[in-house]
Amino acid sequence: MKFLCPSIPNLPWENRPSDCPDLVWRYSGNPVIGRRALAKATGCYNSAVVPFEGKFAGVFRVDYKDRMPHLHTGWSEDGIHWTIEPEEIRLHNGDPEKGDFHYAYDPRVVKLEDWYYVIWCMGYHGPTIGLARTKDFRSYEQLDNLLLPYNRNGVFFPRKIGGKYAMLNRPSDTGHTPFGDIFFSESDDLVHWGRHRHVMGKSGKWWEDKKIGPGPAPIETDEGWLAFYHGVAGTCNGYIYAMGAMILDRDEPWVVRYRLNQCLLLPETPYELTGYVPGVVFPVAALCDGDTGRVAIYYGSADTVSGLAFCQAQDIVDFIKRNSLTSA
Ligand code: BMA
Numbered sequence: 001m002k003f004l005c006p007s008i009p010n011l012p013w014e015n016r017p018s019d020c021p022d023l024v025w026r027y028s029g030n031p032v033i034g035r036r037a038l039a040k041a042t043g044c045y046n047s048a049v050v051p052f053e054g055k056f057a058g059v060f061r062v063d064y065k066d067r068m069p070h071l072h073t074g075w076s077e078d079g080i081h082w083t084i085e086p087e088e089i090r091l092h093n094g095d096p097e098k099g100d101f102h103y104a105y106d107p108r109v110v111k112l113e114d115w116y117y118v119i120w121c122m123g124y125h126g127p128t129i130g131l132a133r134t135k136d137f138r139s140y141e142q143l144d145n146l147l148l149p150y151n152r153n154g155v156f157f158p159r160k161i162g163g164k165y166a167m168l169n170r171p172s173d174t175g176h177t178p179f180g181d182i183f184f185s186e187s188d189d190l191v192h193w194g195r196h197r198h199v200m201g202k203s204g205k206w207w208e209d210k211k212i213g214p215g216p217a218p219i220e221t222d223e224g225w226l227a228f229y230h231g232v233a234g235t236c237n238g239y240i241y242a243m244g245a246m247i248l249d250r251d252e253p254w255v256v257r258y259r260l261n262q263c264l265l266l267p268e269t270p271y272e273l274t275g276y277v278p279g280v281v282f283p284v285a286a287l288c289d290g291d292t293g294r295v296a297i298y299y300g301s302a303d304t305v306s307g308l309a310f311c312q313a314q315d316i317v318d319f320i321k322r323n324s325l326t327s328a
Pocket of ligand 1: 105
């Protein structure tokens, strides 16, 4: 299998512990970012990182002591130890008509052509998906919102598909919706989006019996787009968020080639089971080294801290194909 993504020679990595029975394993030093990443923070999680100039940069969700979420830039030499900028990101070309940073959460960062695009959930008469771009993680230009309210999860594919910008997103309502399917949308100019196609909804499996939503930017392989996503179980005690995976068609990514019949990462450690929202694993970035197929997954834990996990893309693709709810 070919991994059609750039090499990341310094990708953070740890081998799978010999006693780990799973295909996705956690970094032994988790959480990589704690809840007090800044003095004014009560949580730092659901944050997106990318390779940048031989090191790593990212956009981080930082919740303040009024429990409002803000976006901050972060820097790391190794993808593990992070420095979070004390001041929140300011947008150029910000326009009240596009919404502002009244609240901002669950960023994704995707390198596409010459830009790093930041896609996040923001308030504009209710939650919708905001868009900004940067080349240096110091100056961010705000573009028009991607979608109408209400929508709380959006992520770009890392290249144009059929000559168009392409994204996955998850329409919702104003709150923690008891429903949600993943849709595909495309655009010529990043402003006008359409050709909205249904990708998939919840399955009959209980780990994702309430709703699903897109996670990190899909990883391109010659077998299709490997996409991790979050699935939500509605238990008698509240929602449980876990990570699943699917393979989308390379040219028509609204077509699900394979869909794993179980989750890959379920809350089970103390930092995933204890926090502001116990029982949450929320993947937002998956960096794949094109040379080795090693993947480093960054995920929010219990809406409080940030975790790092690893897997081999080849193993995951093989596993999905062997254990699929959908056949190609
Ligand atoms: C979602 C979002 C995420 C959060 C998750 C679990 O709806 O609000 O930011 O991690 O719920 O609380």
